[in-house]
Amino acid sequence: MQSAILLLASAGAAVAQLATTSEPSLSQIQQAAATVVPSSPTSNVEGVAFKQFYQIWLENIDYSAASGDENQKYLASKGITLTNYWAVAHPSEPNYISSAAGDQFALDNDDFWQIPENVSTVADLLDTKKISWGEYQEHSPYPGFQGFNYSNQENFANDYVRKHNPLVIFDSVASNASRLTQIKNFTNLWDDIKNDKLPQWAFITPNMTDDAHDTNITFASTWERGFIEELETHSNFWNESLILLTFDETEHYPISNKVFSILLGGAIPKDLVGTVDDTFYTHYSSLATVQANWRLPSLGRWDCGANIFQLVSNKTGYTNYEVDTSNLYLNSSFIGPLSQNVYSKYSSTWAAPLTGNQTCSAGHGILQAVKDTWGKLAPTYNYTSPVPYDTDAGKDVSTPFSRNGTTWFTGVNDTKLAGTGTSDGASPTSSTAPAATSSGAASSTGTTGKLALAVSAFLPFLAVF
Template sequence: MKSLPAALFGAMASVFAQIATTTEPSPSDIAASAATTEPYSPVSNVEGLAFNRFFQVWFENIDFEDAAADDNLQWLASQGIALTNLYAVAHPSEPNYCAAAGGDTFGMDNDDFQRVPANVSTVVDLLDTKYISWAEYQEHLPYPGFQGFNYSNQETYADDYVRKHSPLVLYDSIAENSMRLRQIKNFTNFEADLANEKLPQWAFFTPNMTNDAHDTNITFAAKWLRSWISPLLTNDYFMNDTLVLITFDEDNTYKKTNRIFSILVGGAVPENLHGTEDNTFYTHYSVIASVSANWGLPSLGRWDCGANILEIVANRTGYVNSDVDTTHLTLNQTYPGPLSNGKYSEYSPIWPNPVTEADCSAGHGVLDIVKKTYAKTEPTYNYTSPFPYDSKSGYNVGNMARRKELLHSRL
């Protein structure tokens, strides 16, 4: 893929937006790259507190009530733990995927072709501190590391793979590194990694636009999911100490709360918890925090810093999660930032500074490169909060949260 060079302006802690323009590769270019680009499948065996592998599978745009009522999702919930209080963090899709990798939306309120500057860290940088293997699996991605805006079904020309549903490729710290790019693969590569027992310890899965419910509905997607995951749930190699999060990027009715139905399954879920519910307040940021707590990793210093940790992990660390009053909480839009186009937030040219001096909910401080990059700067937001808010723009100000052993505090 050809793109104009991007420039960074200002100090390291105030990185301005990169303007990315792209000419989509031709079918012949894609075919040539597919013939020569080899996937990279590193393996590792770093022991965690609650799981040794963590996989998340994302679906699209379904209201909580509709997902919770689906027969196939109810069956999957009976095989694990239903998370009944997990929230997406914005609309539309792409800011949620962005948040899942980098702990922030950066004001994104659109599904545009986005690039996040290379000095903004991601969950990959956290995993790399302990050489924990990782991958991203995108159904029908034409070749490892493809950076195009989309890739249509070559028979029907219907939507298939889309860049906006690929969180890691949004970050130049990954997209500008050829080895990292080759770890963004397709489902055929996943099947090969499974058969060769070369699965990573962390992975993000996105089905295509048909199977993820975006262009269909929850009945279709849940039926596909059950047929896809059922053989995996009986595969000893896949299941061994593995935790799988099945979730959605956002709800479908923007005026609702953006609560999304989610399920934890896998060999890391104790049998006595099968068919149970976890009503703890979580967001997409909780996933990064939980991964950090499980493997003793630092924080990105963004919204993962104060996020609640999955109880299955928190119970092993002694961390006490916060109770959050969601009565007036709104997670349907976001705060100002450089990736906004003015639809659900306001544009600001300044990239937010993370917190650098905090233990964070995982208890292991902030990533060293983040502390070095943003040394002697003030964090833009109170990233130690269990939910995002912004005092300057008034976003989510006045909502209530408390640690279970503390009195209520107003944020």
């Protein structure tokens, strides 16, 4: 696979960053690492219910397996158990990018992708109020590393992987050297705690051993409990924080994609410690909750209309909606240019976010940059016939999945843009980076799936019939 070195200007100096579709050589990594210095911006912006928001994700565990683990039960006893929290897709990568940008963008694989600069993320929302943010990726070799992976250098086992690093996948972050240096590793996490340089928002990803991907729930939960117990001893991390512990997706694809999740931290009222919250949430809810807490605008995608965590909605006056989940699975992809499984449908167009006067969950409208970029593009709705769903991403299955006599398919919403750029000729199996067009849309090899409608109105289409 190709490798590329990007030179990005930062504070008057050239910073070498490797953007590679495979693991760079050790010499390349060492050369780039020698020029990069991590940055740790801080802020002190008051929120409605918390001052800091951190999330820690584990991997690929069914709800029943996680909820039955003794260490997960212990962690749940120290906070609020979210009994109705859902992942939004399979495999891993679409879930991670959903947490950053409010959309899975029809992604149904774990390949190397660069989502173009005109797609906004949580970083853009936080920047509107100068709220500091960062990421901590265990064993990433240096700040802002853009390689596909970085193996354990002793046994060459899986270690850091790009697909679990949501913000680096977006060019709005990756093309900005200053932003890149805010994506660091766990050594930098402990340094930032020690030096009181923690951001107010952070995404924390363990490596492929500690997150259960290459191990199991027992190993990962033992690791996570020890990690949390150490973090709890640091008041600057814990005392005013809301901490989400969750999983990216279920291990088994055909079942309902509900994942065991816990809220922890000093921001939780004492009377709620050890309780459960049965409200319907998804990975989009963490975005909507952050927006509500700091009175930020929405990205106009699935974060607009998502339920917000109840302890925040109680303080904002927002009423969460109830959802009948008896036929809800959230285990299939939408239609778009990142749909690469053999039974997924390809489309070369991008879906536009909402750009009107919607209030969204937090009641603070749509990010102005989203309106400026996408507002000129008129979305149309084209509900197409469903196509078979590959029930195990990456495997060539010969027949659609059948459950209780019902054949299961992918999502049926194919929202297209008027006025997008023309196709750049990439095939559905290409992993080339999409190029932004002058109209503000992206051409061909990017993302699509659906316009972010109010979830309550769109829920019938999320269940697979």
